[in-house]
Amino acid sequence: MTKKDFIWDIVVRVTHWTTAALFLSNYFLTEEGGQLHQWFGYIVIAVVCIRLLWGLIARSPARLSAFKPSVPQALEHLKEVLVTKKDEHVGHNPAGAIMIWLMWFLILSTAGSGWLSETDWFWGEDWMVELHEFFANATMAAVTIHISAIILMSKLTKFAYVRTMLWRPRG
Numbered sequence: 001m002t003k004k005d006f007i008w009d010i011v012v013r014v015t016h017w018t019t020a021a022l023f024l025s026n027y028f029l030t031e032e033g034g035q036l037h038q039w040f041g042y043i044v045i046a047v048v049c050i051r052l053l054w055g056l057i058a059r060s061p062a063r064l065s066a067f068k069p070s071v072p073q074a075l076e077h078l079k080e081v082l083v084t085k086k087d088e089h090v091g092h093n094p095a096g097a098i099m100i101w102l103m104w105f106l107i108l109s110t111a112g113s114g115w116l117s118e119t120d121w122f123w124g125e126d127w128m129v130e131l132h133e134f135f136a137n138a139t140m141a142a143v144t145i146h147i148s149a150i151i152l153m154s155k156l157t158k159f160a161y162v163r164t165m166l167w168r169p170r171g
């Protein structure tokens with residue numbers, strides 16, 4: 001498959017937009033610590049776990065071993081893109097790979113610390129809620145970089161990255 005025709009499989013697309021919608025709802029809309037907030041957070045954990053399990057069995061660019069994080073490779077890739085204005089990777093490129101592993105770690109840490117703050121072990125411990133807030137803000141910072149990087153890369157390489165998370169154009 002060439003890069004031009006590539007679309008992420010249905011598991012990646014559904015888990016991506018569900019995670020994005022629930023994360024943003026919990027960050028901006030739901031009552032902090034309320035019932036809906038807690039449920040949305042638990043669903044985010046489940047959805048990210050489904051995506052990670054899918055990454056163990058899929059034989060496609062969605063496979064986790066297809067985008068192992070490597071800082072030297074990411075820097076090399078960024079240099080190449082700046083010079084050639086081309087990104088030939090089908091699936092996640094090495095710079096995206098780092099961001100994606102970081103986002104998964106931060107999302108799970110956000111929801112995990114929220115869950116822990118509600119358990120008997122950490123009930124009433126202010127530092128756990130503060131840790132939860134820290135992770136929520138760190139995830140938001142990573143998401144902002146994620147979206148900015150997609151806009152910048154799309155302009156630089158003239159490739160519509162968002163399309164790969166949507167659907168195949170007709171015809």
Ligand code: HEM
Nearest residue numbers: 023026027032033038041042044111114115118129133136
């Ligand atoms: C995607 C997942 C989540 C996001 C983005 C998120 C985000 C946030 C944010 C931004 C706050 C406000 C922090 C502050 O300024 O004090 C907050 C508070 C809180 N969250 Fe979450 N949260 C998530 C999941 C969860 C889960 C799974 C639980 C528990 C099961 C939870 C329980 C709480 C609690 C107890 C508070 C503190 C409310 C208070 O100040 O009394 N959160 N969350």
Ligand code: HEM
Nearest residue numbers: 012016019020023051091092093096100103143161162165
């Ligand atoms: C309007 C907002 C967003 C857009 C346009 C967008 C777009 C994209 C695109 C195009 C990719 C594939 C990148 C590639 O080709 O390597 C991607 C991947 C990803 N995005 Fe977003 N995204 C958005 C919001 C979010 C949010 C809010 C989160 C997290 C809360 C998020 C987390 C991820 C993750 C974890 C991946 C990796 C997907 C996987 O391999 O399963 N995104 N996003």
